[in-house]
Amino acid sequence: MASTDVIVQEVSRRDDSQRFVNDFSLQVATVNGSGSQSANTILLRSIFQMGIPVSGKNLFPSNIAGLPTWYTIRANKHGYIGRKKEIDFLIAMNQETAREDVLSLSPGAAVLYDEPMNLASLRPDLTFYSVPFDKIVATVCPEAKLRKLVKNMIYVGVMAHLLGLDMVQVENALRKQFAKKVKAADLNWGAAQAGFDYAASSLSKKDPCRVERMDKTAGKIIVDGNTAAALGSMFAGVTVVTWYPITPSSSLVETLIDYMKKYRIRPDGKATFAIVQAEDELAAIGMVIGAGWAGARAMTATAGPGISLMAEFAGLGYYVEIPAVIWDIQRVGPSTGLPTRTSQGDVLFTAVLSHGDTKHIMLFPASVEECFSMAQDAFNLAEWFQTPVFVMSDLDLGMNNWMSDPFPYPTQPIDRGKVLSKEDLDRLGGFARYKDVDGDGIGWRTLPGTDHPAAAYFTRGSGHNEKAQYTERPDDYENNMLRLARKFEGARARVPKSVQMGSGRERVGIIAYGTSHWAILESRDQLRNEHGLESDYLRLRAYPFPHEVQDFIENHERVYVVEQNRDAQLFDLLRLDLPVEQVGKLRSIAHCHGLPLDARSVTDELMSLEGN
Amino acid sequence: MATTSSAEPKTNRIGLTVIDYKGGRTTLCAGCGHNAISERIIDAMYEMGVQPERVAKLSGIGCSSKSPAYFMSRSHSFNAVHGRMPSVATGAVLANHNLIALGVSGDGDTASIGIGQFVHLMRRNLPLIYIIEDNGVYGLTKGQFSATADIGSKLKTGVINDLPPIDTCALAIQLGASFVGRSFSGDKRQLLAMLKAAIAHRGTVMLDVISPCVTFNDHEGSTKSYKYMKDHDEPLQEISFIPSFEEIDVDYDPGTTVDVTMHDGSHLRLRKLDVDYDPTNKLRAIATLTEAHHEGETLTGVFYIDPNKPTFMDLLHVTDEPLATLPADAVRPPKAVLDEVMESLR
Numbered sequence: 001m002a003s004t005d006v007i008v009q010e011v012s013r014r015d016d017s018q019r020f021v022n023d024f025s026l027q028v029a030t031v032n033g034s035g036s037q038s039a040n041t042i043l044l045r046s047i048f049q050m051g052i053p054v055s056g057k058n059l060f061p062s063n064i065a066g067l068p069t070w071y072t073i074r075a076n077k078h079g080y081i082g083r084k085k086e087i088d089f090l091i092a093m094n095q096e097t098a099r100e101d102v103l104s105l106s107p108g109a110a111v112l113y114d115e116p117m118n119l120a121s122l123r124p125d126l127t128f129y130s131v132p133f134d135k136i137v138a139t140v141c142p143e144a145k146l147r148k149l150v151k152n153m154i155y156v157g158v159m160a161h162l163l164g165l166d167m168v169q170v171e172n173a174l175r176k177q178f179a180k181k182v183k184a185a186d187l188n189w190g191a192a193q194a195g196f197d198y199a200a201s202s203l204s205k206k207d208p209c210r211v212e213r214m215d216k217t218a219g220k221i222i223v224d225g226n227t228a229a230a231l232g233s234m235f236a237g238v239t240v241v242t243w244y245p246i247t248p249s250s251s252l253v254e255t256l257i258d259y260m261k262k263y264r265i266r267p268d269g270k271a272t273f274a275i276v277q278a279e280d281e282l283a284a285i286g287m288v289i290g291a292g293w294a295g296a297r298a299m300t301a302t303a304g305p306g307i308s309l310m311a312e313f314a315g316l317g318y319y320v321e322i323p324a325v326i327w328d329i330q331r332v333g334p335s336t337g338l339p340t341r342t343s344q345g346d347v348l349f350t351a352v353l354s355h356g357d358t359k360h361i362m363l364f365p366a367s368v369e370e371c372f373s374m375a376q377d378a379f380n381l382a383e384w385f386q387t388p389v390f391v392m393s394d395l396d397l398g399m400n401n402w403m404s405d406p407f408p409y410p411t412q413p414i415d416r417g418k419v420l421s422k423e424d425l426d427r428l429g430g431f432a433r434y435k436d437v438d439g440d441g442i443g444w445r446t447l448p449g450t451d452h453p454a455a456a457y458f459t460r461g462s463g464h465n466e467k468a469q470y471t472e473r474p475d476d477y478e479n480n481m482l483r484l485a486r487k488f489e490g491a492r493a494r495v496p497k498s499v500q501m502g503s504g505r506e507r508v509g510i511i512a513y514g515t516s517h518w519a520i521l522e523s524r525d526q527l528r529n530e531h532g533l534e535s536d537y538l539r540l541r542a543y544p545f546p547h548e549v550q551d552f553i554e555n556h557e558r559v560y561v562v563e564q565n566r567d568a569q570l571f572d573l574l575r576l577d578l579p580v581e582q583v584g585k586l587r588s589i590a591h592c593h594g595l596p597l598d599a600r601s602v603t604d605e606l607m608s609l610e611g612n
Numbered sequence: 613m614a615t616t617s618s619a620e621p622k623t624n625r626i627g628l629t630v631i632d633y634k635g636g637r638t639t640l641c642a643g644c645g646h647n648a649i650s651e652r653i654i655d656a657m658y659e660m661g662v663q664p665e666r667v668a669k670l671s672g673i674g675c676s677s678k679s680p681a682y683f684m685s686r687s688h689s690f691n692a693v694h695g696r697m698p699s700v701a702t703g704a705v706l707a708n709h710n711l712i713a714l715g716v717s718g719d720g721d722t723a724s725i726g727i728g729q730f731v732h733l734m735r736r737n738l739p740l741i742y743i744i745e746d747n748g749v750y751g752l753t754k755g756q757f758s759a760t761a762d763i764g765s766k767l768k769t770g771v772i773n774d775l776p777p778i779d780t781c782a783l784a785i786q787l788g789a790s791f792v793g794r795s796f797s798g799d800k801r802q803l804l805a806m807l808k809a810a811i812a813h814r815g816t817v818m819l820d821v822i823s824p825c826v827t828f829n830d831h832e833g834s835t836k837s838y839k840y841m842k843d844h845d846e847p848l849q850e851i852s853f854i855p856s857f858e859e860i861d862v863d864y865d866p867g868t869t870v871d872v873t874m875h876d877g878s879h880l881r882l883r884k885l886d887v888d889y890d891p892t893n894k895l896r897a898i899a900t901l902t903e904a905h906h907e908g909e910t911l912t913g914v915f916y917i918d919p920n921k922p923t924f925m926d927l928l929h930v931t932d933e934p935l936a937t938l939p940a941d942a943v944r945p946p947k948a949v950l951d952e953v954m955e956s957l958r
């Protein structure tokens with residue numbers, strides 16, 4: 001089973017006592033820099049180790065310490081791991097946001113809070129659990145200055161009791177988290193136990209959220225998309241990486257650095273890679289272009305502001321035909337926007353990034369597994385088509401924890417594309433860099449340093465003919481641009497195919513891409529179970545759009561294009577691409593609040609557009 | 613010029629004739645300093661016996677940046693975007709450090725739009741020869757002032773420059789380039805010797821070559837004209853270069869001459885002219901440049917050299933083979949590695 005599928009089960013809404021068993025969303029409200037990340041990861045892993053599908057999403061500020069952050073853990077027996085709109089259980093640790101957090105909960109939700117905040121009087125329709133964190137922590141942590149750090153572990157213990165988590169799993173998760181730091185692990189384990197004991201003796205369970213052991217996570221991994229992308233790039237044989245730090249892409253390269261140092265240094269101490277922190281994104285992409293020209297598998301990772309800076313070089317890469325891989329971990333724009341929130345807001349701009357007629361191949365990973373596999377696809381496509389390839393991830397995918405099947409070892413060989421060697425030149429006598437000898441619009445190239453007097457050619461961003469010579473002739477320019485367009489057309493058949501779900505015979509179709517996928521999976525079940533509406537679903541994985549997209553639209557009365565931006569960007573790209581008679585079938589569902597898309601919002605909007 | 617038909621054409625130590633180093637016909641203005649620099653590059657590469665296929669020519673945008681089309685057609689070349697040649701060159705060298713990277717830029721390309729990348733390139737001491745063909749104006753956009761124009765220098769239109777120039781040499785020395793000098797396109801001997809030494813050097817060579825623009829900045833009142841340079845060119849030293857593959861047959865007087873042993877065993881000999889000058893002293897170099905500037909002199913010569921400074925590639929510690937062409941099994945770790953990583957994520 002691919003990790004983008006869910007465990008489809010009959011959803012029963014009637015039995016309320018069962019409803020929140022292995023199906024709830026739990027939110028921890030803290031301030032950033034308070035060390036709550038370890039506690040949250042341990043909670044997440046404990047649920048995971050009990051075999052229950054789970055996901056973790058960090059909603060954090062663009063700040064180093066002291067501002068509110070929310071971490072949401074969703075456990076779901078059906079395997080829905082997208083964001084759930086409602087919070088079922090709030091752990092309120094931040095005085096500053098507690099009131100608003102509590103007031104925004106749906107009736108029936110539960111709240112665990114630090115005693116002095118005295119939240120119970122705020123609402124009569126919620127379940128409250130008051131815990132004297134400071135008193136408990138004082139009993140397990142004699143050293144006052146460490147208390148702040150272990151305080152969060154108390155709620156892990158309390159929640160273990162309230163949810164029915166197995167403390168053996170909690171301890172396993174905790175020891176994994178602290179790895180070799182045995183003393184810290186012992187101290188924190190003491191705190192977790194104290195929390196558990198307090199809950200057992202002083203709290204009585206009143207809310208319905210519970211866990212029960214399942215077997216849906218055996219063999220699975222938990223990983224964020226940036227780590228997956230880093231791994232994919234390493235196994236794709238990347239040799240040159242250049243970057244300029246920017247959230248949410250930095251961790252991609254930082255993780256890659258760690259892995260490369262561990263696995264890509266030879267026994268003689270020599271690295272089979274070069275990673276350079278550039279002075280800005282202009283330089284980062286410039287280095288990638290230079291390295292790609294000279295034959296390296298070169299990549300960079302960035303986010304919106306960096307993409308803006310890369311525009312001129314992107315056009316150069318397209319026009320002089322140089323492979324490059326650029327990861328865009330999309331965040332909310334325009335401008336600095338919301339640097340720590342997610343979006344799919346760079347899609348339209350990136351598709352045509354640069355002045356002049358320009359088009360770029362884009363890949364849309366939806367899962368961590370696809371971050372891994374598309375890292376390899378990206379290099380193979382970039383080198384085959386001799387062009388920049390943009391991998392459009394996003395903050396939700398890149399920085400949050402996702403459950404996945406382990407990644408399969410690559411079976412595709414590393415395809416370096418059409419490169420002529422000295423021996424080829426001996427045989428051929430010469431070559432013309434931009435001549436379409438194979439009818440696919442892709443010329444053959446040589447690498448600098450090729451030891452043959454006919455190997456060299458002149459790469460220029462100004463007008464050039466088949467032989468890469470300077471030209472201002474109208475026919476040369478036009479022929480070259482038409483060839484580039486043909487080459488781009490050819491990519492439709494070679495980019496990752498769309499993934500389709502449903503019978504294929506429904507009237508309503510849905511098109512989505514990237515992380516919107518998780519909301520769609522769940523929303524389709526909601527549409528079926530709550531409204532009796534069956535739908536077919538096509539998940540796009542690449543631009544230019546593969547041929548099956550038109551067939552899909554052809555076969556449906558209405559097609560909803562769901563995405564996470566304001567201006568319906570992919571919808572717009574489809575409109576540019578499709579025959580006019582198909583355009584009228586498209587409807588847009590676009591969300592742009594910076595939070596990962598949730599199923600409920602899609603279901604509601606789709607039903608209202610359906611006239612219900 | 614006609615030679616006797618029986619005579620074998622002259623060849624260099626790798627058996628190539630000077631023709632093998634030629635480029636396309638220049639499209640720059642007749643008399644443009646940039647053309648003379650192209651000629652000297654051809655001579656230097658020929659005399660040093662550099663395999664043209666090992667050279668990668670890189671440039672930005674401008675008349676100067678076009679010039680790589682006019683020398684060494686047997687070398688790969690990359691005419692990139694305005695002011696960004698340093699990053700493209702860096703990428704190319706990262707991919708293949710066996711290339712001899714030759715960057716050609718203009719004063720506009722370097723000191724205005726490209727100053728950021730220039731600064732960081734110098735800082736890295738990437739193995740690369742960086743030539744600024746410096747005419748004090750933007751030739752290709754028809755003669756606006758550049759940031760190397762001297763204060764008080766005058767455009768043809770009468771506009772006077774009232775901002776101080778950026779001294780790219782002082783900047784390069786301060787930032788970490790390991791071989792920095794200035795020359796003049798009209799001084800064949802000096803430029804040729806410096807270019808040959810540049811080829812022998814390991815690390816960033818930054819040469820600011822005053823290269824008059826005959827069309828937009830060669831008039832009375834310009835400080836980058838042929839006439840001005842004839843009157844104000846103040847060579848620091850008399851430069852000679854003895855490549856590693858030639859016998860040293862001339863002695864030198866250590867009292868008057870500094871002998872620098874280059875990384876490859878070549879010798880750069882700097883015979884002092886007026887002043888006692890130590891080209892290995894950074895502080896002194898910058899002070900000398902500043903003084904000359906105050907005196908209104910255009911100093912030329914080798915200002916600074918450190919033949920043994922570790923280059924960026926040394927710091928990166930990459931494989932001896934170019935990264936670009938490492939075989940698949942060298943760049944894709946085995947399945948056991950993936951298994952190990954997957955296990956750690958369970």
Ligand SMILES: Cc1ncc(C[n+]2csc(CCOP(=O)(O)OP(=O)(O)O)c2C)c(N)n1
Nearest residue numbers: 674675676694718719720721749750751752
């Ligand atoms: C981004 C960008 N801005 C402006 C230009 C226009 N432009 C082309 S060459 C040039 C100046 C070149 O001056 P210099 O580097 O001194 O070269 P020269 O022609 O004097 O040799 C400018 C501004 C451009 N090509 N790209």
Ligand code: SF4
Nearest residue numbers: 641644675751825826
């Ligand atoms: S305009 Fe000036 S810089 Fe450009 S080619 Fe003519 S003389 Fe040279």
Ligand SMILES: [Mg+2]
Nearest residue numbers: 718719747749
């Ligand atoms: Mg100029």
